[in-house]
Amino acid sequence: MEIRSVAVIGAGTMGAGIAQICAQAGWQTNLFDAYPEGLEKGMGNIEAFWDKGIARGKTTPEQKEEWSSNLNPFSDMVAAVRDVDMVIEAVPEILQIKARVFHVLGEETKESCLLATNTSSLSIADIAAASGRPDKVIGMHFFNPVPIMKLLELVKHDLCSEETISLAQSAGDAMGKTTILVKDVPGFATSRLGVVLGNEAIRMLADGVASASDIDTAMRLGYKHPMGPLELSDLVGLDVRRDILNNLAESFQDDSYLPHPLLDALVKEGSLGKKSGQGIYDWSDGNKSDRDSFPM
Ligand SMILES: NC(=O)c1ccc[n+]([C@@H]2O[C@H](COP(=O)([O-])OP(=O)(O)OC[C@H]3O[C@@H](n4cnc5c(N)ncnc54)[C@H](O)[C@@H]3O)[C@@H](O)[C@H]2O)c1
Incomplete structure (x- = not known):
């Protein structure tokens, strides 16, 4: 089976980006928002x-016309x-809404239709169960901004069929993404590693190992990370990162994932990051x- 047409549910930050790359892939793309x-x-x-792409000479008006005609x-x-x-x-991260x-x-899609969720933290198995067709459901975790970020994290749950996985992989290729395949565990691969690194960097900051900018520079220049773990935490949102850590600690029953007290204190005082x-x-x-001082 080959993908020729797609529907994207939710036209927010992620849904719009996903619909954009689907239209660019040449698929008939239906974008729905409630x-x-x-x-x-x-x-x-x-x-x-x-339009920005045209202004910068990266996109031609003809390409825009062709892509626009794919998008409805x-x-x-x-x-x-x-x-x-x-x-x-790509609707909000609330299980009841996704279910x-x-x-x-x-009930309403073709029997053969691939059903993907862009959840960043919920169980794919729980979402799949609501469809009554769990073998067709897979996690497709895109990154923001979707048209620019190369990674697509595919998340398979126990009832996901091999056919669904290989179709999702070829869909990812057609969208210009590099796919990785991960089991349906809390935090998948990306969020788990990302928040643990960020939490450890906050612990080092609280222990006075170095300033925030020096810790970030250590990872940028020493390990070639494009951005340091503290800056990234501020861009994602400290409340979001704290919630993911709490989820990991609860799911794995392991307190080593708990947010460092400095992270909790920052969120409590309303310091949520760049936003x-x-x-x-x-x-x-x-x-x-x-910063000159921290709330601890
Ligand atoms: N923002 C990110 O950086 C990011 C990254 C990876 C994954 N995600 C995941 O993507 C999903 C969407 O996140 P977002 O940041 O795009 O959210 P968002 O709030 O920007 O967009 C959600 C959209 O869904 C619409 N919506 C609400 N209920 C709906 C319904 N029942 N049917 C159809 N549309 C509905 C809203 O009107 C809104 O336009 C979440 O699961 C989130 O965890 C987000």
Whole structure:
């Protein structure tokens, strides 16, 4: 089986990016959002991305025209998913919302349709169960910004069929991504390694090993990481990282995953990272600088 048409459910940060690369892959792409303003914003973001590409000489107007003709906004989910070969869900990270979507997908899509979820932390098996067709369900964990980030983390659960895995791998290739295959365990591969590194860097900061910028420089120049673990934590959001660590500690019944007390204290004082103007770094003027003091 070959993918020719796709529906993307949710037109937010991730859904819009996913729909964009699907349209660029040459697939008929139906983009659905439960809210008219969400759909409008998502379509607008895709258009703006393509226009920026033209302004920078990376995209031609002809390419934009071709890609735009592949992309269709939908305000009716059943109409969006009915005839497509693959659905990728990117609605908010709440199991009840995702389960409702997958229940409808199980009823309304073609028998052969591949059903993917972009969850970053929920159990794929739990989401798959809601569809009534778990063999067709797989995790497709994209990274932000989707059109730029090369990685696609595929997450297989116990009932996922081999056919579903190989179809997802070839879909990833067609979208220009490098795929990795990971078991359905909390934090998959990326989040687990990423948050553990960030938590250890925060422990080092609290222990006075070095300043935040020196710890980040250690990993950038010593290990060729494009960005240090503390800066990355600030960009992702310290509240998001704390929640993932708590989830890992609970799922694995292992306190070594618990967020360091400094991370908890930063979140408690409202220092959530770049989005709040202050986190591990001070971002108040839009650039990062080391803070004079920490809440511990
Ligand atoms: N933002 C990231 O960096 C990132 C990275 C990887 C994975 N994810 C995952 O992707 C998913 C989406 O995240 P996001 O950041 O794009 O969220 P978002 O809030 O930007 O977008 C969610 C969209 O879903 C729409 N929506 C809400 N309920 C819906 C429903 N029932 N049916 C259809 N649309 C609905 C909203 O209107 C909104 O446009 C989450 O599972 C998240 O964990 C996010």
